[in-house]
Amino acid sequence: MSLTPASDIVGSKIRSRGLIGLLLVAVPVLLIAWMVIYPIISAVIETFWRPNDGGTASSFSLETYRFFFTDAYSLANLQLTLWTTGLCAVILIIICLPIALYLRFATGRLAAYVQGLAIFPLFVPSIILSYAFIRVLGPNGMVDILLNAAHLPKIRSPYLTPWGPLIGLVWDHIPLTVLILIAGLGAVSDASIEAAKDVGAGPLTRLWYIILPRISNSILVAVSFSVLGIFSAFTLPYVLGPAAPEMMGPFMQRTFRDLYDPPNAITQAVISFGFCIIFGLFYVRSVVRNQRGRA
Amino acid sequence: MKRRSFLASAGAAAGLTLMPKMAFAAANRIDWYTSSDQNIIDFWTNVVKPKFEAANAGVTINLVDGGDSAGVQAIAERAMAALSSKADPQSDMAEGFDTRLPKGGIDAGLWVDFSKAGLSNYSKINPLAFDVPTSLPYRGSQVLLAYDTTKLPADKAPRTWADLIAWIKANPGQFIYNRPDKGGSGGNFVRRAIWEVNGRDPSKFTVDNFGQFGAAALPPAWDLLKDLAPSLMDQGAYTSGNTQSIQLLSQSAVTMIPAWSDQALQAIKTGVLPETTGLVQLTDLALAGGFTKIGVFSNGLNKDLALKLCDFVLSEEIQSAVITELGGFPGVSWDYVSKELHDKYKDVIPASIPVFPGGDWEKNINDGWYRNVAPNVDRSK
Numbered sequence: 001m002s003l004t005p006a007s008d009i010v011g012s013k014i015r016s017r018g019l020i021g022l023l024l025v026a027v028p029v030l031l032i033a034w035m036v037i038y039p040i041i042s043a044v045i046e047t048f049w050r051p052n053d054g055g056t057a058s059s060f061s062l063e064t065y066r067f068f069f070t071d072a073y074s075l076a077n078l079q080l081t082l083w084t085t086g087l088c089a090v091i092l093i094i095i096c097l098p099i100a101l102y103l104r105f106a107t108g109r110l111a112a113y114v115q116g117l118a119i120f121p122l123f124v125p126s127i128i129l130s131y132a133f134i135r136v137l138g139p140n141g142m143v144d145i146l147l148n149a150a151h152l153p154k155i156r157s158p159y160l161t162p163w164g165p166l167i168g169l170v171w172d173h174i175p176l177t178v179l180i181l182i183a184g185l186g187a188v189s190d191a192s193i194e195a196a197k198d199v200g201a202g203p204l205t206r207l208w209y210i211i212l213p214r215i216s217n218s219i220l221v222a223v224s225f226s227v228l229g230i231f232s233a234f235t236l237p238y239v240l241g242p243a244a245p246e247m248m249g250p251f252m253q254r255t256f257r258d259l260y261d262p263p264n265a266i267t268q269a270v271i272s273f274g275f276c277i278i279f280g281l282f283y284v285r286s287v288v289r290n291q292r293g294r295a
Numbered sequence: 296m297k298r299r300s301f302l303a304s305a306g307a308a309a310g311l312t313l314m315p316k317m318a319f320a321a322a323n324r325i326d327w328y329t330s331s332d333q334n335i336i337d338f339w340t341n342v343v344k345p346k347f348e349a350a351n352a353g354v355t356i357n358l359v360d361g362g363d364s365a366g367v368q369a370i371a372e373r374a375m376a377a378l379s380s381k382a383d384p385q386s387d388m389a390e391g392f393d394t395r396l397p398k399g400g401i402d403a404g405l406w407v408d409f410s411k412a413g414l415s416n417y418s419k420i421n422p423l424a425f426d427v428p429t430s431l432p433y434r435g436s437q438v439l440l441a442y443d444t445t446k447l448p449a450d451k452a453p454r455t456w457a458d459l460i461a462w463i464k465a466n467p468g469q470f471i472y473n474r475p476d477k478g479g480s481g482g483n484f485v486r487r488a489i490w491e492v493n494g495r496d497p498s499k500f501t502v503d504n505f506g507q508f509g510a511a512a513l514p515p516a517w518d519l520l521k522d523l524a525p526s527l528m529d530q531g532a533y534t535s536g537n538t539q540s541i542q543l544l545s546q547s548a549v550t551m552i553p554a555w556s557d558q559a560l561q562a563i564k565t566g567v568l569p570e571t572t573g574l575v576q577l578t579d580l581a582l583a584g585g586f587t588k589i590g591v592f593s594n595g596l597n598k599d600l601a602l603k604l605c606d607f608v609l610s611e612e613i614q615s616a617v618i619t620e621l622g623g624f625p626g627v628s629w630d631y632v633s634k635e636l637h638d639k640y641k642d643v644i645p646a647s648i649p650v651f652p653g654g655d656w657e658k659n660i661n662d663g664w665y666r667n668v669a670p671n672v673d674r675s676k
Contacts, residue, residue: 073666134539139528139548160532243474243533244669254665258476259658 040273047267064267076245078271084166084237084247085230089223091170092177096222099174100181101211104188122175126168130239133168134159164240165247169233173226180225184218185211217286224283231276248272323354325597325604328361328370329390331587334621336360339390342616347607354600367392374592375405387595388604394429394590401429407591412602416609419627421586423648430588433608434617435624437576437584437648438483441544441559442551444573455579456491462551464526469550471528471543474669476661478537483583484553485664486651489516495580497649505655513659517667524668533669544568553582560622560640574640583651586626 050061068074099118103111121129136142138159147154158164188211196206212219234249241247246254248268256265329336336358344356361367367389374384375397394406406429409417414431424432440459442452446469453459463470473481490497492515499508524531528549534540540552541559545568554562554574562568576582589608591601607613614625615632618640629637629644637644 073670076670131542134542135546138546139543140546157529160529160534239535239539241535242669243535244665246665254476254661258661 043266044270047263047270050263064263065271067264068267068271073245074251074268077248077251080162080245081231081248081272082275084162084169085227088166088169088173088230089227091166092173092226093219093223095170096174096177096181097219100178100185101207103178103182104185105193118178119175121172124172126172126235127239129168129172130236133164133240137164137167159240160242162242164242165233165237168236168240169230172236173229176229177222177226180218180222181215184215184221187218188214217290220282220286224279224286227279228276228283231272322596323600325354325356325388325601326359326386326595327356327388327390328359328367328386328392330361330367331391335391335587338616338621342620343604343608343613346612347604350607351600351603356604361389368396371400371405371590371592372397374594375400375403378403378405378594381594383596384592384594386592387597387601388592389590391587392590394427394588401427404593406430407593407598407602409591409605412591412605414602414606414609416606416627416631419609419631421626421628424586424626426586426588430590431605431609431626432586432588433605433614433626434621435584435586435626435648436555436557436622437624438480438487438553438582439556439559439574439576440551440582441541441554441568442573442575443544443547443569444571446547446550447573449573449575452573452575454575454577456487456495456577457579459577460523463523466550467526468528468530470526470552471532471534471540471549472553473534473536473540475664477535478540479583480537480540480553480555480558481533482660483651485516485520485660487577487580487582488519489513489660490580490649490651492516492519497580497583497651500652500656502652502656505659509656509659513663514667517663520664520668531669541568544572556584556624557622560618564619564622581647581649584624584648585650586624586648 047064048060048062049058050063051058096118099114103115103118106114124132134141137155137157139154139157141157141159144154144157158167192210193206196210201209232249233247234253237247238250238253241250248271252265252268252272255261255268327339329339339356339358344358348355361370370386371389371392374386376382377384394401397405400406408428409431410428420432421435424435426432440452447462453462472484475482475485489512490500493499493512500512527533528543534543537555537558541554541562543549544552544554545562556574559568559572559574563570563572589605591598591605595601609627611627611631611633614627615636617623617625618632618636625632629640
């Protein structure tokens with residue numbers, strides 16, 4: 001659409017509308033600036049601008065970062081977090097893409113049930129999920145009982161191993177990923193699928209050449225969202241994960257609250273933020289690209 | 296105009312509700328503040344308050360949740376200020392609070408000295424529980440070992456540290472404790488190990504001697520716990536809280552865990568743990584625990600009633616309820632609760648309740664454990 005103002009009257013209307021729009025977004029923007037952006041900036045500065053030993057003056061120092069990146073324990077925690085996040089993102093796409101494709105193209109009762117089931121984790125608080133997980137997948141949990149009834153050996157329980165939080169986090173993030181992918185699949189028109197079918201394209205060819213190019217953006221957004229959520233996850237790694245190495249969420253909280261060590265906790269947070277911002281930028285880029293495409 | 300006057304009066308009414316509520320101490324109303332959790336407030340609301348008010352017509356107890364220690368300390372500081380200005384402190388009792396705070400309060404006479412208050416039940420208090428005479432111990436809890444008697448007969452349960460270690464090693468995978476910072480049951484198990492390698496003498500550890508003693512005291516304990524790790528559940532798994540340990544015991548995934556006495560007793564009572572759960576305390580040196588205390592403000596308007604309430608709390612009726620309703624230990628000696636309860640819990644009646652100090656010990660034990668004990672286990676084998 002390219003409407004040029006026909007007269008001054010229309011122009012001023014648009015301008016005043018723009019002003020109201022700005023006023024409407026001003027409150028949330030100011031709140032974010034005050035309660036999110038400002039603390040981030042002040043935290044980042046705090047990690048670089050450290051008081052000296054006597055506490056009399058402050059100077060530029062990389063001491064807390066040097067400690068983090070030379071401390072094997074901290075690095076192991078970071079590595080576990082990256083491992084969990086990366087693997088979660090891959091598993092999520094592998095699980096959610098078929099569900100989303102099914103829900104996009106299927107109709108009828110069953111599809112409604114599948115959708116309900118896929119969205120269900122959204123309504124389960126993670127603390128409840130954690131305890132249910134222990135009951136089901138924990139040692140002598142429901143799975144073991146069922147296996148035992150079928151005279152099969154017990155499973156090696158993932159509870160208190162890195163696989164515990166991984167399984168929990170994947171389950172927890174299924175709804176959001178499925179919803180984003182379904183929204184993306186809305187851009188794939190039935191007509192193009194039918195056309196491809198008519199010229200004899202098999203299901204895999206249709207997926208690869210028709211569907212995936214249309215939803216690559218949604219996949220990127222879905223991955224960014226789940227990565228952002230998983231990287232800073234707290235409850236599931238805390239309850240289901242091993243004592244060591246820890247994921248960054250519990251590690252930060254423990255450093256801050258149990259070790260009374262805010263500088264190192266903030267440094268851990270800034271480092272986590274550094275990794276997350278990469279995926280944040282992916283998301284922002286795709287939104288901007290989307291809007292440009294629409295304009 | 297009508298609409299406008301309506302708006303004005305509605306606005307005034309709304310304004311009134313927003314005004315800070317003025318609080319005055321009322322005669323015959325005991326203003327009680329606590330730092331404890333909801334289960335304790337429930338206990339006072341459902342047990343102590345109705346019973347006391349029924350026995351003393353016209354008296355009410357005003358139960359106020361102070362949030363945490365800092366919250367109750369703010370109340371105590373207000374009372375301290377009121378003491379010097381001879382004003383009304385608007386508070387009578389503090390539950391779950393250390394009367395050593397605020398600083399200088401005891402010297403200024405802020406707290407009632409119970410040894411001179413003439414409570415009729417004072418002599419019944421368990422001698423192990425006394426701290427400062429301005430603190431009245433009325434309930435306790437302690438970490439002990441909870442185990443499955445169907446897998447481990449009660450007469451074979453370990454009763455010394457050496458027996459416990461031998462049992463854990465002889466039964467790999469059957470014991471688990473939680474991370475020391477995530478709950479006192481695992482925390483005090485770790486502290487018991489620290490006592491063990493330091494001559495089993497809790498008096499060596501004080502709140503401010505980590506600096507001189509800590510570097511030598513902790514490493515041997517880490518070695519002991521590392522040595523134990525391969526024999527724990529999953530070759531060195533640690534739960535993330537008291538509750539999760541209890542859950543593993545209830546799922547029969549392990550045979551023995553360290554647990555808080557009150558949590559374990561309550562879990563048995565509510566059926567979370569089966570009736571066949573056994574509880575045992577080490578006899579060579581118990582796992583750590585402590586008593587919860589009450590302080591009474593000497594300048595409170597209802598001081599005499601508050602003291603009457605203190606005496607009531609130490610009565611057999613309430614002390615038995617501490618065991619049955621709260622799952623805690625009584626503040627009085629076990630001879631002063633009903634014989635039936637005494638017999639039922641005779642295995643967990645402590646001969647001593649050692650306490651481990653906080654201060655710098657706390658964070659160094661927590662971090663030391665995470666860095667030395669938790670990661671050095673290869674669980675993939």
